[in-house]
Amino acid sequence: xxxxxxxxxxxxxxxxxxxxxxxxxxxxxxxxxxxxxxxxxxxxxxxxxxxxxxxxxxxxxxxxxxxxxxxxxxxxxxxxxxxxxxxxxxxxxxxxxxxxxxxxxxxxxxxxxxxxxxxxxxxxxxxxxxxxxxxxxxxxxxxxxxxxxxxxxxxxxxxxxxxxxxxxxxxxxxxxxxxxxxxxxxxxxxxxxxxxxxxxxxxxxxxxxxxxxxxxxxxxxxxxxxxxxxxxxxxxxxxxxxxxxxxxxxxxxxxx
Amino acid sequence: xxxxxxxxxxxxxxxxxxxxxxxxxxxxxxxxxxxxxxxxxxxxxxxxxxxxxxxxxxxxxxxxxxxxxxxxxxxxxxxxxxxxxxxxxxxxxxxxxxxxxxxxxxxxxxxxxxxxxxxxxxxxxxxxxxxxxxxxxxxxxxxxxxxxxxxxxxxxxxxxxxxxxxxxxxxxxxxxxxxxxxxxxxxxxxxxxxxxxxxxxxxxxxxxxxxxxxxxxxxxxxxxxxxxxxxxxxxxxxxxxxxxxxxxxxxxxxxxxxxxxxxxxxxxxxxxxxxxxxxxxxxxxxxxxxxxxxxxxxxxxxxxxxxxxxxxx
Numbered sequence: 001x002x003x004x005x006x007x008x009x010x011x012x013x014x015x016x017x018x019x020x021x022x023x024x025x026x027x028x029x030x031x032x033x034x035x036x037x038x039x040x041x042x043x044x045x046x047x048x049x050x051x052x053x054x055x056x057x058x059x060x061x062x063x064x065x066x067x068x069x070x071x072x073x074x075x076x077x078x079x080x081x082x083x084x085x086x087x088x089x090x091x092x093x094x095x096x097x098x099x100x101x102x103x104x105x106x107x108x109x110x111x112x113x114x115x116x117x118x119x120x121x122x123x124x125x126x127x128x129x130x131x132x133x134x135x136x137x138x139x140x141x142x143x144x145x146x147x148x149x150x151x152x153x154x155x156x157x158x159x160x161x162x163x164x165x166x167x168x169x170x171x172x173x174x175x176x177x178x179x180x181x182x183x184x185x186x187x188x189x190x191x192x193x194x195x196x197x198x199x200x201x202x203x204x205x206x207x208x209x210x211x212x213x214x215x216x217x218x219x220x221x222x223x224x225x226x227x228x229x230x231x232x233x234x235x236x237x238x239x240x241x242x243x244x245x246x247x248x249x250x251x252x253x254x255x256x
Numbered sequence: 257x258x259x260x261x262x263x264x265x266x267x268x269x270x271x272x273x274x275x276x277x278x279x280x281x282x283x284x285x286x287x288x289x290x291x292x293x294x295x296x297x298x299x300x301x302x303x304x305x306x307x308x309x310x311x312x313x314x315x316x317x318x319x320x321x322x323x324x325x326x327x328x329x330x331x332x333x334x335x336x337x338x339x340x341x342x343x344x345x346x347x348x349x350x351x352x353x354x355x356x357x358x359x360x361x362x363x364x365x366x367x368x369x370x371x372x373x374x375x376x377x378x379x380x381x382x383x384x385x386x387x388x389x390x391x392x393x394x395x396x397x398x399x400x401x402x403x404x405x406x407x408x409x410x411x412x413x414x415x416x417x418x419x420x421x422x423x424x425x426x427x428x429x430x431x432x433x434x435x436x437x438x439x440x441x442x443x444x445x446x447x448x449x450x451x452x453x454x455x456x457x458x459x460x461x462x463x464x465x466x467x468x469x470x471x472x473x474x475x476x477x478x479x480x481x482x483x484x485x486x487x488x489x490x491x492x493x494x495x496x497x498x499x500x501x502x503x504x505x506x507x508x509x510x511x512x513x514x515x516x517x518x519x520x521x522x523x524x525x526x527x528x529x530x531x532x533x534x535x536x537x538x539x540x541x542x543x544x545x546x547x548x549x550x551x552x553x554x555x556x557x558x559x560x561x562x563x564x565x566x567x568x569x
Binding site: 001003005006007009010013014017018096097098099100101102103104105106107108254255 | 332
């Protein structure tokens, strides 16, 4: 087994022997379930109102009135949930002094960072896969297009990856998990708000840069069914950059 | 097996290790001795290739610590001062994980695990959570992680700190059992530990080596006089003054009601003369012992000397 594989396996085990993964999964799925139910109930009410008003069953675009709001809300829930998934990854190793085991073993810092990222990403992807119950359950009862749903899932997956890498970076900066969670939440929220700030300075280059830096526009394209190279590059570069910074932080700690 | 040459480590303006050189032969046990903050842990970390040095060279098992860190890490088993344990794992799960990251092939992992568990008598607790083990067993698990890939070199940083006396004896016995087949560097600030397990002692003080030799050689080198402890059954009131009259005696100190510490010139063994003198005077000779310098004496003399030199400069 490769060193990355060994670290992934160890991290996955840590997630599932502690209550963290179960609590995060429960809260995440409960919120997504509730949001999905509310979206479907809203669509159903609107459909009934139109039936009463027009006298015939209207053609509702479920992608637009059900799935799109669910995916947007899912992104907000991720903002709260992902920092909890990543907070312990490095902070706990430093607190328990187990980082010394990893650093004195024949594994590279890249192996350690990638192992931790892949494990967190696997847990997150597993959680996300469970939310597919929503569209699958709805499919026999109402027609909708699968393509935008798949691109939206790709968007959530990439945005989750970006959030996870930022969370891992925050965790590498401290040995206190509470600080790690607050730090990653703060950074993610800041980037989230860049989209708003970008609208304020919409006319300037600064505004355009802020809008580009925020994940919201890129995510929005994917939720609407658009997959552009620019958006893919944004997420891939963001993930790689955060993981690179994590690598530098961990490497620099060898000198202290 | 280990060669350290002109090793220096700075933390900003602070010098943690200052031009340290020493070597350790294959199968030898070397104690790295020094007070807390002397630079022992920094030296250990540099030896494990996990911390870069400011200057100097370190070779372990023929590999350079700075250019070939991966090979060095394969050749070393390291037990830090705080054992690096994932307490939510069982002993077997933990050692299996360590085996994997140390690069043991999957087909050899099971036999390596069994060998290590047997070597450290951990078989009975292999399925137990590390969090539920006693401090002594946790230390053994820490030692097991250093041994699982059967490295030729073991580096143990304060291996008995925080253990009770029984556990200390057990860990020392384990280290003694490993000596010979492994080259061991042991850092400690507990002086009896060095004498209990090591063949050679390096005394480090404020980042510099102040002495390096076997304990006997160190005490011989640093001894300035011969001392004999004499215990008598019924000494007369003027025994101290009468002992002082013996040829070669420099001083006599009364250490107890009937115990005297007699100091003579270096190379002059007084035991025979003292025995004759006590018997001739019918003082009832109970005990006559040559007093050698303990490691504590050596250590204090060296570190006090250093402080004295610094104060003068």
